[in-house]
Structures are given as structure tokens and as C-alpha cells.
Amino acid sequence: MATTTDKAHCITCGKEKTSYKCEDCSQHFCANHLAEHQQTLRKQLDEVEDRQNLFKEAFNQEKMNPQKHSLMQLVNKWEQQSIKTIQQTAEEARQLLIQHTTEYINQTEVKLTKFTKQLRQIREENNVHENIVNQFKQKIKELEVEFDRLSNISIQEDSSLFIPKISVVISSASLSISNVPSDAKWQQNGIIVAGGIGVGNGLNQLSNPYGVYVDDDDQTIYVAEYANHRIVEWKKGAKNGQVVAGGNGPGNQNNQLNRPRNVIVDKKNDCF
Ligand SMILES: [Zn+2]
Ligand SMILES: [Zn+2]
CATH class of the missing domain: 1.10.287 (Helix Hairpins)
Incomplete structure (x- = not known):
């Protein structure tokens, strides 16, 4: 995936050395940083595979037992x-x-x-x-x-709905969208507001964060962590999140969630 070229500036360290051009992204790297570049790609592929495995597991469970939905x-x-x-x-x-x-x-x-x-x-x-x-x-x-x-007694029918009627609403919006408006203005350089120190289940880490809800008023974000089966609240500037739902493995007990994909918070502060 890389071809040797004459001396050029390495995109990572900036030093002028014998360089290698990555055929995929056409960037030049020194020998060390080419290895690092390839390592990064392999790591990303590993992460994709992890997500694929989690997805497969959830998908197969759904396929085998849709009643459990x-x-x-x-x-x-x-x-x-x-x-x-x-x-x-x-x-x-x-x-x-x-x-x-x-x-x-x-x-x-x-x-x-x-x-x-x-x-x-x-x-x-x-x-x-x-x-x-x-x-x-x-x-x-x-x-x-x-x-x-x-015989004056009779049965009277009340036409008002005495049992609330339910119906299935299939929203056309994607499951992973959040409440961030599509015309929101983004800072050029992001700052880390949650996680950022690797995948894991520590309170300063995230794992497969699929959904996010931003509460402007409270300057707080809520993250639905698919692989940690929990919803975590991150206040502005916090080093650690706080679990507000789940976090006790996958399941349907009152203190558990099963692979949450998204979160919305209503103004009475209940999570869904
Ligand atoms: Zn370099
Ligand atoms: Zn490349």
C-alpha cells in the first residue's frame, strides 16, 4: 500500500527523510510514521469489526426472538x-x-x-x-x-375513549439522530466533552456511544452507550460521567438497559 519516493516531508513529524507515499491517501510518511499510519488503520478496522460483532449479536437476538423487543x-x-x-x-x-x-x-x-x-x-x-x-x-x-x-335500569355506553388507543409510529428519521439541529454552527476545532481516553466501561470512558442528547439549558450532554448498556450524563467540563440509567449489563430489569441506541431527555428530566 506504500511506494518509496525520494526525500519528502513526513506529514506526521514534518522531517525531510526518505519517505513513503500511502497509496490510499497520497500522503508522505517517514518509515516510522508509515508504520504508525498503517497501525492506526488496522486499529480502526479492529474497531469496525468489534462493532460488527456487537451488531451481529444484537441482530441475531432480534432475529431469533422478536417477541422480546x-x-x-x-x-x-x-x-x-x-x-x-x-x-x-x-x-x-x-x-x-x-x-x-x-x-x-x-x-x-x-x-x-x-x-x-x-x-x-x-x-x-x-x-x-x-x-x-x-x-x-x-x-x-x-x-x-x-x-x-x-325495568327502569339500563346499560349506557359512553363514547369517549375509556381505554387509551395505541398505534405504532414509524418515524422516518434515522435512529441515531440527536436533538442537535441540522443548521447548528460547529466550532472548527472540537473539544472533548465526554470520554476520549479509549474504549471502556470506566466513568471517564465510553463504549459504542450511538446516541447523544444535548441539554442547552443545563449545559449537559447525555450519551447512550450501546456496548455498556447505559445512559451517562456529562456535565460541562466534567472529567467523569454519571450513570443515569442502566450500567448493570444487558437485560430488562429495572436497573438494566439492553443496547441503548439513542437517548432523549424531556424537561421533567426523565431519560428515554
Ligand atoms: Zn515522520
Ligand atoms: Zn494513508
Whole structure:
């Protein structure tokens, strides 16, 4: 990948020595720095391979068991909760219906028994007076009215959404975009705000940081670390980040994340 040329200035050290031209980038290097240049490329290739392996692992897991997808779990949870809410509401309605009819039946049975007994007594005594007949007419009318009132109960449907409807929203934006606006002005020379001392899981390191969210107000950035299964908060000027979610290996426990790719922070300071 390199051809020997006569003396030229090495792009790395600036010294004029016998130089080698990298055929890929057409830059000249001294023997030492050509080796370093090639080493850097090999290291970058290693990093690409590491990422490929991580990606493969995640991809195969997704392929083998798409049901485990966290959004799928959300849908399942919504389904179970909705069914539970419907069953609870139906049970409450059934209980009210039973309670209402049972009360009516018990009360009316007592009144009806008393009425039947009194009527039989009047017949036996052959005591048929106009005011007594009127009293019985009034009593049977009351029983009939109460019986009619039993059918006054009905079921009413409320058309407002009682179970929140869910739908799948597929955003056309790439997963790895952050909240940095596309017309943001960038400084010519960047400064390191997070990590920068190699790949790792120390609090001063990053591993496969796939997503970033910038909080202007708090001068804080949030980094989703794919390979460390965590979201880390970096305050302006901080030497170390602070884990705000995950960091306990991949998984679906409350203190775990599984290969987070992106992070957004709402103003109530909850991470997603
Ligand atoms: Zn050199
Ligand atoms: Zn090169």
C-alpha cells in the first residue's frame, strides 16, 4: 500500500527523510510514521469489526426472538392492562345489577307475603268493607309500580375513549439522530466533552456511544452507550460521567438497559 519516493516531508513529524507515499491517501510518511499510519488503520478496522460483532449479536437476538423487543413488551403490557380494566368495569356493572335486583326481590317478597296473608285473612273473616278493599287496591298498585321500576335500569355506553388507543409510529428519521439541529454552527476545532481516553466501561470512558442528547439549558450532554448498556450524563467540563440509567449489563430489569441506541431527555428530566 506504500511506494518509496525520494526525500519528502513526513506529514506526521514534518522531517525531510526518505519517505513513503500511502497509496490510499497520497500522503508522505517517514518509515516510522508509515508504520504508525498503517497501525492506526488496522486499529480502526479492529474497531469496525468489534462493532460488527456487537451488531451481529444484537441482530441475531432480534432475529431469533422478536417477541422480546421492548416495544412488543409495551404492546403486551397495554393489552393486559386494557383487558384488566375492561374486566374490572364489567365486574362492577354485574355487581351493581345483582345488588339492585337482589334488594328489590328481598323487599318485595316480604311485602308480597304480608299482602297475601292479609288478603286471605279478610276472605276468611268475610269482612269485605269498601275502605278495606280500597286499601288493598292501593297496596297492589304500589307493588306493581315498584315492579315496573325494576325495568327502569339500563346499560349506557359512553363514547369517549375509556381505554387509551395505541398505534405504532414509524418515524422516518434515522435512529441515531440527536436533538442537535441540522443548521447548528460547529466550532472548527472540537473539544472533548465526554470520554476520549479509549474504549471502556470506566466513568471517564465510553463504549459504542450511538446516541447523544444535548441539554442547552443545563449545559449537559447525555450519551447512550450501546456496548455498556447505559445512559451517562456529562456535565460541562466534567472529567467523569454519571450513570443515569442502566450500567448493570444487558437485560430488562429495572436497573438494566439492553443496547441503548439513542437517548432523549424531556424537561421533567426523565431519560428515554
Ligand atoms: Zn515522520
Ligand atoms: Zn494513508
